[in-house]
Amino acid sequence: MEYYSKQINKLIEELSILPGIGAKSAQRLAFHILNMPKEQVRGLSQALLSARENVCYCDSCYTLTDSELCPICKNPSRNSHMIMVVENPRDLVAYEKTQKYEGVYHVLHGAISPMLGIGPGDIKLKELMNRLQGEVEEVIIATNSSLEGETTAMYISKLIKPTGIKVSKIASGVPVGGDLEYIDEMTLFRALEGRVEL
Amino acid sequence: MEYYSKQINKLIEELSILPGIGAKSAQRLAFHILNMPKEQVRGLSQALLSARENVCYCDSCYTLTDSELCPICKNPSRNSHMIMVVENPRDLVAYEKTQKYEGVYHVLHGAISPMLGIGPGDIKLKELMNRLQGEVEEVIIATNSSLEGETTAMYISKLIKPTGIKVSKIASGVPVGGDLEYIDEMTLFRALEGRVEL
Numbered sequence: 001m002e003y004y005s006k007q008i009n010k011l012i013e014e015l016s017i018l019p020g021i022g023a024k025s026a027q028r029l030a031f032h033i034l035n036m037p038k039e040q041v042r043g044l045s046q047a048l049l050s051a052r053e054n055v056c057y058c059d060s061c062y063t064l065t066d067s068e069l070c071p072i073c074k075n076p077s078r079n080s081h082m083i084m085v086v087e088n089p090r091d092l093v094a095y096e097k098t099q100k101y102e103g104v105y106h107v108l109h110g111a112i113s114p115m116l117g118i119g120p121g122d123i124k125l126k127e128l129m130n131r132l133q134g135e136v137e138e139v140i141i142a143t144n145s146s147l148e149g150e151t152t153a154m155y156i157s158k159l160i161k162p163t164g165i166k167v168s169k170i171a172s173g174v175p176v177g178g179d180l181e182y183i184d185e186m187t188l189f190r191a192l193e194g195r196v197e198l
Numbered sequence: 199m200e201y202y203s204k205q206i207n208k209l210i211e212e213l214s215i216l217p218g219i220g221a222k223s224a225q226r227l228a229f230h231i232l233n234m235p236k237e238q239v240r241g242l243s244q245a246l247l248s249a250r251e252n253v254c255y256c257d258s259c260y261t262l263t264d265s266e267l268c269p270i271c272k273n274p275s276r277n278s279h280m281i282m283v284v285e286n287p288r289d290l291v292a293y294e295k296t297q298k299y300e301g302v303y304h305v306l307h308g309a310i311s312p313m314l315g316i317g318p319g320d321i322k323l324k325e326l327m328n329r330l331q332g333e334v335e336e337v338i339i340a341t342n343s344s345l346e347g348e349t350t351a352m353y354i355s356k357l358i359k360p361t362g363i364k365v366s367k368i369a370s371g372v373p374v375g376g377d378l379e380y381i382d383e384m385t386l387f388r389a390l391e392g393r394v395e396l
Contacts, residue, residue, distance in 0.1 A: 003290075003294045007249045008249060014245040031286070031287060034250060036250070045243045047209045050208075065206075
């Protein structure tokens, strides 16, 4: 049974394809949009279209950008001899926000997952190896601390080791401000293993 | 500091104006959209634009629709002598889903709220009174059970009483499947007040 007129149904249906937006949220969003100023809706509609049409991979690090090279790879003050490997552009941004990392990145766009049938050939791994032909001093692996992320980290480190380039991995441990009581056993174990002398 | 290229920033910014979508969700949505097939993004962009351009109020009940009359007002098998007054089109749909109501609706598009400066003139109340000139037998008030909804219900009933048309209000009480222990005092009190003989 159709409760709405055709155009409203169509809008709700299109909004429901977005991640984390179920039928109820799509309905709420749709009515909000129908009450927004026309100009604002045009802006949103245009931004969607234009971002999707113009955004591509950075030629060097494979993050998403709208020019040949992303702002980070273009920046001459970044240390291009140090590459941090991340799973996706959001992880890159997470590290950028720390304002403490001065090297460049490499975005894999995924992680190896035998369960989901994602193999080394399905992520930007060949592209990473190609970059190592240049003058790279260190590769810092910053994949997620999940099964897939760890598998990917292991795989990459085995691949790079023979080249003699230094490979490191960001530390696992108790998050800053974390209350020990609420932290899982695996993290506590890792924090103990990775303890540093004071 | 800008972490993304211009077009991605613009998309994130436009998505953040939607209700319930904060900076983090907008970022997640944006990257999902950038990975969607172009055809799908075009569909979404088009649905937004076209819904906003073509959707208007139903000439009779003021719900949102894309033709002069909404499907419910157009339907000759609905009882047009019985009008259920709701705050917004989502409430109308909630009652439609019960498939038990055979009358028509009137959508107020809001509720009286002195706090927010919304008076009787700011909702579709005059339009409701105009409809009562016709052959109406009963007005069922189904505004929300909030302070604003109750105020609006009271106001409408006072307005209609002198016309001699029957005015009723949907029952307050314990929701079906509700566990008494978790229900607020006000609802329990209303349920007691509105008890029905068995």
